[in-house]
Amino acid sequence: xxxxxxxxxxxxxxxxxxxxxxxxxxxxxxxxxxxxxxxxxxxxxxxxxxxxxxxxxxxxxxxxxxxxxxxxxxxxxxxxxxxxxxxxxxxxxxxxxxxxxxxxxxxxxxxxxxxxxxxxxxxxxxxxxxxxxxxxxxxxxxxxxxxxxxxxxxxxxxxxxxxxxxxxxxxxxxxxxxxxxxxxxxxxxxxxxxxxxxxxxxxxxxxxxxxxxxxxxxxxxxxxxxxxxxxxxxxxxxxxxxxxxxxxxxxxxxxxxxxxxxxxxxxxxxxxxxxxxxxxxxxxxxxxxxxxxxxxxxxxxxxxxxxxxxxxxxxxxxxxxxxxxxxx
Amino acid sequence: xxxxxxxxxxxxxxxxxxxxxxxxxxxxxxxxxxxxxxxxxxxxxxxxxxxxxxxxxxxxxxxxxxxxxxxxxxxxxxxxxxxxxxxxxxxxxxxxxxxxxxxxxxxxxxxxxxxxxxxxxxxxxxxxxxxxxxxxxxxxxxxxxxxxxxxxxxxxxxxxxxxxxxxxxxxxxxxxxxxxxxxxxxxxxxxxxxxxxxxxxxxxxxxxxxxxxxxxxxxxxxxxxxxxxxxxxxxxxxxxxxxxxxxxxxxxxxxxxxxxxxxxxxxxxxx
Amino acid sequence: xxxxxxxxxxxxxxxxxxxxxxxxxxxxxxxxxxxxxxxxxxxxxxxxxxxxxxxxxxxxxxxxxxxxxxxxxxxxxxxxxxxxxxxxxxxxxxxxxxxxxxxxxxxxxxxxxxxxxxxx
Numbered sequence: 151x152x153x154x155x156x157x158x159x160x161x162x163x164x165x166x167x168x169x170x171x172x173x174x175x176x177x178x179x180x181x182x183x184x185x186x187x188x189x190x191x192x193x194x195x196x197x198x199x200x201x202x203x204x205x206x207x208x209x210x211x212x213x214x215x216x217x218x219x220x221x222x223x224x225x226x227x228x229x230x231x232x233x234x235x236x237x238x239x240x241x242x243x244x245x246x247x248x249x250x251x252x253x254x255x256x257x258x259x260x261x262x263x264x265x266x267x268x269x270x271x272x273x274x275x276x277x278x279x280x281x282x283x284x285x286x287x288x289x290x291x292x293x294x295x296x297x298x299x300x301x302x303x304x305x306x307x308x309x310x311x312x313x314x315x316x317x318x319x320x321x322x323x324x325x326x327x328x329x330x331x332x333x334x335x336x337x338x339x340x341x342x343x344x345x346x347x348x349x350x351x352x353x354x355x356x357x358x359x360x361x362x363x364x365x366x367x368x369x370x371x372x373x374x375x376x377x378x379x380x381x382x383x384x385x386x387x388x389x390x391x392x393x394x395x396x397x398x399x400x401x402x403x404x405x406x407x408x409x410x411x412x413x414x415x416x417x418x419x420x421x422x423x424x425x426x427x428x429x430x431x432x433x434x435x436x437x438x439x440x441x442x443x444x445x446x447x448x449x450x451x452x453x454x455x456x457x458x459x460x461x462x463x464x465x466x467x468x469x470x471x472x473x474x475x476x477x478x
Numbered sequence: 479x480x481x482x483x484x485x486x487x488x489x490x491x492x493x494x495x496x497x498x499x500x501x502x503x504x505x506x507x508x509x510x511x512x513x514x515x516x517x518x519x520x521x522x523x524x525x526x527x528x529x530x531x532x533x534x535x536x537x538x539x540x541x542x543x544x545x546x547x548x549x550x551x552x553x554x555x556x557x558x559x560x561x562x563x564x565x566x567x568x569x570x571x572x573x574x575x576x577x578x579x580x581x582x583x584x585x586x587x588x589x590x591x592x593x594x595x596x597x598x599x600x601x602x603x604x605x606x607x608x609x610x611x612x613x614x615x616x617x618x619x620x621x622x623x624x625x626x627x628x629x630x631x632x633x634x635x636x637x638x639x640x641x642x643x644x645x646x647x648x649x650x651x652x653x654x655x656x657x658x659x660x661x662x663x664x665x666x667x668x669x670x671x672x673x674x675x676x677x678x679x680x681x682x683x684x685x686x687x688x689x690x691x692x693x694x695x696x697x698x699x700x701x702x703x704x705x706x707x708x709x710x711x712x713x714x715x716x717x718x719x720x721x722x723x724x725x726x727x728x729x730x731x732x733x734x735x736x737x738x739x740x741x742x743x744x745x746x747x748x749x
Numbered sequence: 750x751x752x753x754x755x756x757x758x759x760x761x762x763x764x765x766x767x768x769x770x771x772x773x774x775x776x777x778x779x780x781x782x783x784x785x786x787x788x789x790x791x792x793x794x795x796x797x798x799x800x801x802x803x804x805x806x807x808x809x810x811x812x813x814x815x816x817x818x819x820x821x822x823x824x825x826x827x828x829x830x831x832x833x834x835x836x837x838x839x840x841x842x843x844x845x846x847x848x849x850x851x852x853x854x855x856x857x858x859x860x861x862x863x864x865x866x867x868x869x
Contacts, residue, residue, distance in 0.1 A: 186819065186822070188818060188819045189819045190819065211521075211526065214520070214521045215521055218520050218521045218585075219586050220740075221517050221520055222514055222517045222518055222585065222736050222737055223736055223737065223739045223740050224740065225563070225740035225741045225743075225749035226559045226563075226741070226749050227540070227543075227544050227547070227558060227559055227562055229749060230517070230540060230737075231537055231540055231541065231544075234517055234520065234533060234536065234537050234540070235533075235537060237520055237521070237533075238520065238529075238530055238533035238534065238537070238799075241520075241521060241526055241529045241530050241533070242530045242796060242799075244526055245526045245527055245530060245781065245796060246779060248526065249779065249780050249781070249782070252782075261757060261760055262525075262757075262760050262782060263755065263756075263757040263760065287740045287743075287749075319779075322779075326800075340748050340749055344747050344748060344749075345744060345747050347743070347744060347747075348744070348747055452586075452587070455588070456521070456522065456586075456589065459522075459583075459588065459589060459590065460521075460522040460523070460524075460589075460591075463581075463590060463591065463592070463593075464523070464524035464525075464593055465755070465756055466651070466653050466654060466657065467524040467593050467647070467654070467756075467759075468524060468525070468755075468756030468757075468759035468784075469651060469653070469755075469756040469759075470646075470647055470650035470651045470653065470654035471646055471647070471650060471759055471784035471785065471788070472756045472757070472758035472759040472784060473758055473761065473784060473785065474758075475758065525759070525760075525782065526782075527781045527782060527783060527792045527796055528788075528792060530792070530795055530796045531791065531792040531794075531795040531796065533795075534795040534799060535795075635794075638791065639791050642787050642788060642791050643788075646784075646785070646787065646788065
């Protein structure tokens with residue numbers, strides 16, 4: 151989805167690149183051309199894309215799990231079907247994005263198996279929100295409404311991304327996000343207009359998810375967490391806006407809706423500065439953020455464990471159907 | 479044969495209505511419980527692409543259950559959502575084999591799910607479902623015959639999907655073969671329940687709602703023998719009881735407690 | 750990678766194509782990983798066309814596609830803009846000529862309307 155490109159991974163520099171090729175490449179980027187998988191690209195561009203897209207992809211896969219907890223439990227037939235279709239889409243988005251990442255890591259002799267291994271060893275991180283608990287049905291609604299809302303903001307910002315395969319995957323993904331947004335809205339609308347118990351459940355979920363939603367967009371500047379690669383993604387026209395710009399866009403679009411449902415936000419300092427035209431809010435605990443995305447969040451271990459079990463328990467299937475190597 | 483065109487007509491004949499209702503509960507509950515088991519798999523399948531396709535099949539199958547629950551609703555049995563969420567274990571008519579857990583563990587914690595069980599169960603079930611649906615095309619209850627026709631439209635893909643998995647795995651490594659054989663042996667001890675129509679079987683046949691159990695079973699066995707390279711040398715049984723009689727296992731209790739957890743919080747609330 | 754014994758050869762690349770309707774051309778959708786073409790085909794439709802009409806699906810092993818290389822795309826796809834002689838551009842004056850002879854010009858609309866011919 152975005153940004154934790156900023157954490158981990160080695161710095162790559164452009165110093166060793168062929169200056170002529172690099173200049174041609176940058177001309178293409180500036181002319182708005184799309185770069186394809188087999189085009190020459192600077193190592194910094196490739197590495198940035200690999201980190202961004204493999205994290206995005208694996209976050210979709212891991213993102214299926216919190217909502218999946220409520221899938222068999224959904225309260226009506228219609229909701230059961232709706233949330234199943236929605237979680238299925240998340241897996242589908244993961245598929246699209248991992249395919250894009252897999253083509254980028256191919257020159258290193260790597261493939262999906264390696265990405266799965268990287269997830270299990272902790273080398274490949276996933277989005278902070280998917281480390282969180284989904285305690286009640288209202289959490290399934292808040293994930294669909296606000297977490298997906300945040301995801302839509304950051305993904306649509308990259309719809310013109312310079313990397314062709316990513317941009318094409320995002321077109322597909324964003325088209326489906328419209329369904330996700332309305333699916334989430336439908337769940338929370340019933341809760342917001344429902345019984346006292348339902349409304350309380352919803353407010354409780356919003357309270358618990360608030361810091362994670364702010365964290366979603368990443369820190370404002372490098373100084374907050376140490377390093378930042380926001381500049382790299384904008385330099386290569388992968389995304390247009392900064393973390394803070396995206397967060398403000400999210401607050402602009404969603405806070406009026408939150409308030410219109412009679413819900414509150416657990417931040418007494420939260421207010422809109424009319425003059426400067428932005429939201430003032432209490433910063434989330436960025437140390438906590440770092441802890442969460444290093445797989446030390448409330449449900450990190452359990453969620454990775456699910457993937458590990460699925461990976462190990464099904465190894466025999468992959469072995470059974472793996473075509474025999476062709477010896478020449 | 480007397481053709482019954484509407485729910486109101488069906489309600490005129492008590493004996494007919496009873497057999498029809500019984501048959502519909504079996505159809506609905508079978509599809510519902512197996513799609514519930516499918517929904518537990520979501521996110522855990524052998525690979526991502528399969529996860530996505532399997533989920534479509536699961537959703538379609540739950541959609542089929544909804545169609546049958548709606549037919550029951552028309553017959554005055556109550557709302558589809560209540561029929562799906564608010565009937566106790568004894569009232570459920572699904573076959574016991576279909577309620578069996580996907581493997582050890584729970585879908586949220588330590589799900590040691592077995593792909594061999596799923597492939598075999600889905601294949602055997604979809605094969606039978608097709609036989610049953612084709613028989614239902616001739617059903618005296620026209621709304622049911624119409625539904626069967628609709629369901630068959632997309633069910634063909636489901637069967638083809640699982641047949642591909644069975645064919646490929648049974649023809650691969652020794653490990654895969656033995657895992658499949660283990661699950662086929664197990665199925666032979668339990669599947670008879672799926673193949674039965676319960677205490678109303680004779681009445682169903684008499685009212686020309688569906689053909690006889692024997693006919694269905696023969697067709698199923700012939701189809702299965704066409705595909706499976708390993709067929710156990712023992713009679714089919716129902717060692718865990720007869721779901722058609724409302725006999726069920728702890729596994730169904732677990733399923734019901736999960737699928738109605740939110741519903742039970744407030745049955746009168748709108749969700 | 751084929752030599753790895755961990756089952757990673759399970760992941761073969763397939764490109765997926767589909768047709769929306771009888772009149773539509775086959776269109777590329779996306780790619781997926783599967784151990785063989787049967788499984789690839791069995792998954793293709795639900796992975797990429799869950800919400801659209803499909804009347805046909807193709808799966809093609811990626812290594813069976815000879816696509817242009819990066820260089821070929823740059824070099825072979827560029828043309829001079831002087832191919833008007835392949836189009837109707839420049840024949841517009843015929844319209845006036847035919848007018849003088851009290852005839853209509855046979856344009857695209859007219860010609861494509863000849864699907865139906867008077868029955869004898």
